[in-house]
Amino acid sequence: NGNLNRYAFLITLLHELAHLVAFVQFGNRITPHGKEWKRVYGSFLHQFLQLDIFPEDIAEEIERTKHRPAAGSCAEDDLLRVLRKYDADGEGKKLVEEIPMNAIFRTEDGRIFQRGERLRKRIRCVEVETGKVYLFSPVYEVISE
Numbered sequence: 834n835g836n837l838n839r840y841a842f843l844i845t846l847l848h849e850l851a852h853l854v855a856f857v858q859f860g861n862r863i864t865p866h867g868k869e870w871k872r873v874y875g876s877f878l879h880q881f882l883q884l885d886i887f888p889e890d891i892a893e894e895i896e897r898t899k900h901r902p903a904a905g906s907c908a909e910d911d912l913l914r915v916l917r918k919y920d921a922d923g924e925g926k927k928l929v930e931e932i933p934m935n936a937i938f939r940t941e942d943g944r945i946f947q948r949g950e951r952l953r954k955r956i957r958c959v960e961v962e963t964g965k966v967y968l969f970s971p972v973y974e975v976i977s978e
Contacts, residue, residue: 838919930971
């Protein structure tokens with residue numbers, strides 16, 4: 834998580850601490866992002882909003898989703914889009930959803946893909962070298978070719 838901006842890092846930390854607190858409070862029979870975790874995470878977000886440490890756009894997005902926090906839903910995607918504005922090293926990087934249809938992009942590990950159509954929540958992409966199909970989160974950061 835060393836590449837996260839300070840706001841993304843704090844939110845990630847709260848997310849992970851919510852797992853610990855939910856485990857301590859409710860035991861190991863709860864689901865990782867179940868109602869118990871959501872309650873704890875939402876409470877953490879609420880408490881940190883009261884400290885007025887987030888920029889207005891991030892605070893608004895957290896406020897919008899704090900009562901129904903998610904671990905990977907569209908609500909979290911919206912928060913990631915806002916948080917991304919505060920990244921220092923965004924040069925040359927795009928989200929998969931920003932790549933035009935059939936355009937080529939590269940992942941951090943150097944693999945090359947062609948962007949395909951959106952399927953519900955994911956975007957279908959084909960690895961150029963192997964022809965294998967992969968489903969990407971729309972907010973996954975890639976390098977535009």
